[in-house]
Amino acid sequence: MKTQYYTASSLDGFIADRDNSLEWLFQFGEGPTSDYPGFIKAVGAIAMGSTTYEWLLSHQIYPETGPQQPWPYDQPTWVFTTRVLREIPGADIRFVRGDVRTVHEQMVSAAGGRNVWIVGGGDLVGQFHDHGLLDEIIVTFASVTLGGGAPLLPRAIVSPPLRLVAAQPYGTGFVQLTYEVPSGRK
Numbered sequence: 001m002k003t004q005y006y007t008a009s010s011l012d013g014f015i016a017d018r019d020n021s022l023e024w025l026f027q028f029g030e031g032p033t034s035d036y037p038g039f040i041k042a043v044g045a046i047a048m049g050s051t052t053y054e055w056l057l058s059h060q061i062y063p064e065t066g067p068q069q070p071w072p073y074d075q076p077t078w079v080f081t082t083r084v085l086r087e088i089p090g091a092d093i094r095f096v097r098g099d100v101r102t103v104h105e106q107m108v109s110a111a112g113g114r115n116v117w118i119v120g121g122g123d124l125v126g127q128f129h130d131h132g133l134l135d136e137i138i139v140t141f142a143s144v145t146l147g148g149g150a151p152l153l154p155r156a157i158v159s160p161p162l163r164l165v166a167a168q169p170y171g172t173g174f175v176q177l178t179y180e181v182p183s184g185r186k
């Protein structure tokens with residue numbers, strides 16, 4: 001069982017642009033890499049911050065234009081927020097706040113031996129890393145730079161450095177890098 005940060009990023013380290021848009025990513029079409037079905041199958045619990053959740057609400061679940069899509073995850077999902085957010089009937093979503101350690105314990109228990117996925121944003125992933133709870137970072141870097149936006153992982157991880165365990169190019173648009181986080185779980 002691993003706690004993973006799986007995401008897509010611009011080459012200069014942003015997971016959304018300054019307007020919280022992902023158009024830079026979607027210009028390549030959906031599913032830039034072929035590994036997502038295998039990845040998500042091994043995930044037993046999911047966490048995300050409120051900006052990411054609200055992006056899903058406004059772009060996929062309740063879009064202003066276009067068809068509504070169902071909540072994309074079967075796994076129980078913890079959404080971090082200090083506010084009261086719109087709920088999605090039928091989706092297993094738990095709104096939480098504060099210390100990530102207690103939530104991580106609940107996630108590991110619910111995951112039943114499968115992996116825990118921290119969807120983002122970067123600071124929330126950083127909070128898990130601050131407590132030694134992040135095991136792996138899988139980033140698909142798109143061949144674009146954004147110059148600013150939501151940071152990939154606003155933490156200094158210098159010594160020991162991350163350990164690169166895989167590098168997989170996908171055409172001219174993407175390269176996926178997989179890193180082990182050496183501090184691991186404490």
Ligand SMILES: NC(=O)c1ccc[n+]([C@@H]2O[C@H](COP(=O)([O-])OP(=O)(O)OC[C@H]3O[C@@H](n4cnc5c(N)ncnc54)[C@H](OP(=O)(O)O)[C@@H]3O)[C@@H](O)[C@H]2O)c1
Nearest residue numbers: 008015016020049050051052055080081082097098120121
């Ligand atoms: N490229 C990709 O594949 C990818 C993946 C994921 C996300 N994204 C995008 O990247 C952007 C990320 O946005 P973001 O950096 O603002 O991150 P975020 O983690 O989605 O949202 C940050 C918010 O989460 C809440 N939060 C975080 N930690 C908390 C804690 N311990 N307790 C209570 N609440 C907590 C706070 O919300 P409140 O103000 O509600 O308290 C905080 O303002 C979004 O636009 C998202 O759509 C892209």
